[in-house]
Amino acid sequence: MNARIETRGVGRTLEEAAKPVALVRDVSFAAAPGEFVAILGPSGCGKSSLLYLLGLLDRPSAGEIWIDGQPTSRLSRKQQTAMRLKQIGFVFQFHFLLPEFSALENVALPMRRLGRLNGVAIEARAALLLASLGLGEHTTKRPDKLSGGERQRVAIARALANDPALLLCDEPTGNLDTANSEMVVAALKRLVREEGRTIICVTHDERVAAGADRRIRMRDARIIGDERNPGRMV
Amino acid sequence: MSGGVALLIRLGLAHLTARPRQTLIAVAGVAVGVGFFLAVSAMMMGSQNDLVRTLVDSAPHIVVRDEASGATAQPAERRFSGAAVEVRGVGARDEVRGLRDWSAMLADARALPGVTAAPALVGAVTARFAGRTEALALTGIDPRVEDRIVNHNEKLTGGVIADLEGAPDGIIVSVQVAERLGARLGDTLAISSSAGVAQRARILALVTNTNARAGAERAAYAHLRTTQMLFARPNIVNQLRVKLADPNAAPDVAAALETRWGYQWESWQERSRDLMASLAIHNIVTYAVTSALLLVASFGVYNLISTNVTEKRRDIAILRATGFSESDMAGMFLVEGVSLGVLGSLLGFALGYGLMQALAAAPVSIQGEDHRIPLDRVLLEYAIAGGASVLAATLAAYLPARRAARLDPVQILRGAS
Numbered sequence: 341m342n343a344r345i346e347t348r349g350v351g352r353t354l355e356e357a358a359k360p361v362a363l364v365r366d367v368s369f370a371a372a373p374g375e376f377v378a379i380l381g382p383s384g385c386g387k388s389s390l391l392y393l394l395g396l397l398d399r400p401s402a403g404e405i406w407i408d409g410q411p412t413s414r415l416s417r418k419q420q421t422a423m424r425l426k427q428i429g430f431v432f433q434f435h436f437l438l439p440e441f442s443a444l445e446n447v448a449l450p451m452r453r454l455g456r457l458n459g460v461a462i463e464a465r466a467a468l469l470l471a472s473l474g475l476g477e478h479t480t481k482r483p484d485k486l487s488g489g490e491r492q493r494v495a496i497a498r499a500l501a502n503d504p505a506l507l508l509c510d511e512p513t514g515n516l517d518t519a520n521s522e523m524v525v526a527a528l529k530r531l532v533r534e535e536g537r538t539i540i541c542v543t544h545d546e547r548v549a550a551g552a553d554r555r556i557r558m559r560d561a562r563i564i565g566d567e568r569n570p571g572r573m574v
Numbered sequence: 575m576s577g578g579v580a581l582l583i584r585l586g587l588a589h590l591t592a593r594p595r596q597t598l599i600a601v602a603g604v605a606v607g608v609g610f611f612l613a614v615s616a617m618m619m620g621s622q623n624d625l626v627r628t629l630v631d632s633a634p635h636i637v638v639r640d641e642a643s644g645a646t647a648q649p650a651e652r653r654f655s656g657a658a659v660e661v662r663g664v665g666a667r668d669e670v671r672g673l674r675d676w677s678a679m680l681a682d683a684r685a686l687p688g689v690t691a692a693p694a695l696v697g698a699v700t701a702r703f704a705g706r707t708e709a710l711a712l713t714g715i716d717p718r719v720e721d722r723i724v725n726h727n728e729k730l731t732g733g734v735i736a737d738l739e740g741a742p743d744g745i746i747v748s749v750q751v752a753e754r755l756g757a758r759l760g761d762t763l764a765i766s767s768s769a770g771v772a773q774r775a776r777i778l779a780l781v782t783n784t785n786a787r788a789g790a791e792r793a794a795y796a797h798l799r800t801t802q803m804l805f806a807r808p809n810i811v812n813q814l815r816v817k818l819a820d821p822n823a824a825p826d827v828a829a830a831l832e833t834r835w836g837y838q839w840e841s842w843q844e845r846s847r848d849l850m851a852s853l854a855i856h857n858i859v860t861y862a863v864t865s866a867l868l869l870v871a872s873f874g875v876y877n878l879i880s881t882n883v884t885e886k887r888r889d890i891a892i893l894r895a896t897g898f899s900e901s902d903m904a905g906m907f908l909v910e911g912v913s914l915g916v917l918g919s920l921l922g923f924a925l926g927y928g929l930m931q932a933l934a935a936a937p938v939s940i941q942g943e944d945h946r947i948p949l950d951r952v953l954l955e956y957a958i959a960g961g962a963s964v965l966a967a968t969l970a971a972y973l974p975a976r977r978a979a980r981l982d983p984v985q986i987l988r989g990a991s
Contacts, residue, residue: 388987388988392984392987395895397894397895397983397984397987398984417899417900418899421894421897421898421899421900422897423897424895424896424897425896425897425898426897428897430892430895430896432892432895432987434888436888436889436891436892438585438588438889438892439592440588440589440591440592441588449581449893449896450896450897452581453578453581453896453897453898453902454897455578498896502897510987
């Protein structure tokens with residue numbers, strides 16, 4: 341099996357409440373390298389919860405998740421953290437850029453944490469990533485000097501900093517206007533086509549869904565549909 | 575973790591510079607704590623050292639007197655130690671007033687390294703001048719050695735101790751006694767002793783008495799031989815006065831000589847035991863007060879970092895998602911605590927130094943005389959103040975830092991979208 345990410349029977353139940361709440365029930369699917377998967381569904385259906393599980397931010401109550409063939413449920417928190425650093429990138433609806441740091445420094449942070457490159461190489465790569473997202477002239481600006489679309493693209497550059505094979509997005513266009521949404525979708529598509537990354541994108545946005553290879557629909561914490569995008573058949 | 579610490583320092587400092595006013599207030603709190611800690615402890619230690627120096631310099635380090643240090647044990651008591659022994663009809667033996675074998679003791683004491691010793695004869699005399707009478711506690715000394723045992727000269731006016739040598743009729747009295755007698759430098763007093771001997775003595779010098787002890791102004795000095803004649807006890811000595819190179823060794827040396835020779839060899843520490851005890855309490859109070867200053871400063875640090883953790887929840891969530899660990903989060907906020915402590919200490923050093931300069935320059939008037947506040951400025955105090963405040967700031971940062979480490983990124987992410 342050469343799936344980039346695979347889940348089998350994954351469930352997540354919140355035990356803290358008086359009555360246990362199932363956030364995710366029995367989710368099984370696999371995504372191949374270079375595949376762009378959109379997860380669609382009404383709000384509260386468990387798509388974000390599923391994404392946190394896939395990104396190892398949360399632990400499933402049942403089932404197993406494999407990332408690049410490695411089972412993850414037995415990993416220690418430290419190992420999961422290391423895996424997030426090297427193999428997984430996140431883009432959220434809110435940009436979550438650190439306000440005190442420039443666009444370039446925000447993108448550089450994950451690389452500095454990983455410590456694989458030296459300072460010069462880190463800044464060069466951060467500049468390159470920003471330029472490839474059309475932000476070449478904004479590298480020294482702080483987030484509060486950038487527009488919403490620019491911020492979100494900086495956030496995408498940051499998610500790509502350590503060259504992760506898996507990119508997880510949670511409503512990446514949720515706060516953006518049409519023009520900016522299209523720019524973000526184009527960027528995501530390019531990442532899949534040209535760089536062979538796997539993208540799993542939780543969204544409401546039909547434009548995002550239209551750009552995906554595959555659409556998984558969820559309702560009431562379950563997957564209720566998994567279809568190839570006819571318009572995007574390769 | 576290569577370069578990881580540098581990164582955490584960068585993140586932590588960014589939080590501090592993002593809120594300059596609050597940071598400044600927290601730093602100022604630490605600085606004031608450190609500054610006053612330094613000034614107060616320098617003042618406390620200074621006055622204490624001054625007091626101890628006076629104690630050490632103004633009297634011999636060890637004095638042995640001719641009172642025996644206890645009733646002589648009966649042979650029967652020594653034989654049956656621990657048993658109840660009753661011996662009847664014991665008469666107290668008349669000891670000859672004066673130290674027995676004093677010249678052997680003196681030679682023995684002088685043989686010890688760093689020891690200067692001299693004999694003295696102390697007794698009560700009466701001085702008369704122009705019809706007025708004053709009681710004096712006269713100490714007959716060896717003027718050639720006395721200088722090396724007690725530092726009198728800086729308190730003397732009109733002459734020095736060594737002037738007594740070659741002046742068998744010389745006497746040194748205190749300014750107060752001279753005033754009460756109406757006598758001046760060079761006047762001749764009529765001295766008479768309990769032995770019924772009377773002699774005329776000329777005032778060679780006056781002692782400025784700064785000792786607060788009642789009756790201290792009655793101390794007077796004359797040549798040992800003159801005093802022996804006054805008391806009609808030639809070649810008798812009732813005190814040995816010992817000075818050591820190291821005043822702190824006094825109790826040990828005293829104990830050693832006491833076992834060998836009997837008598838009570840009293841060290842300056844023993845003589846001023848009450849004072850030493852009150853100084854110890856004084857020290858505890860000093861450190862309690864100054865530590866409270868540092869404690870209050872650490873509340874400010876806690877408050878700032880705790881607020882920062884709350885304000886930086888989103889940063890924490892994204893950093894954790896990006897692959898920063900829980901301990902990275904704690905480290906980031908501990909860096910803030912350490913930085914506040916270090917920065918506050920450095921400013922506090924400057925403040926403390928300034929306060930000490932001001933205190934040192936300020937004249938204090940005691941009974942019309944200008945004094946300077948004695949200050950004890952040692953680098954060790956800076957090290958203690960700096961170390962304690964960095965430690966306090968780090969501990970104050972620890973609780974919020976631990977909270978930051980335990981924050982669940984998923985809960986923050988859910989709330990933020």
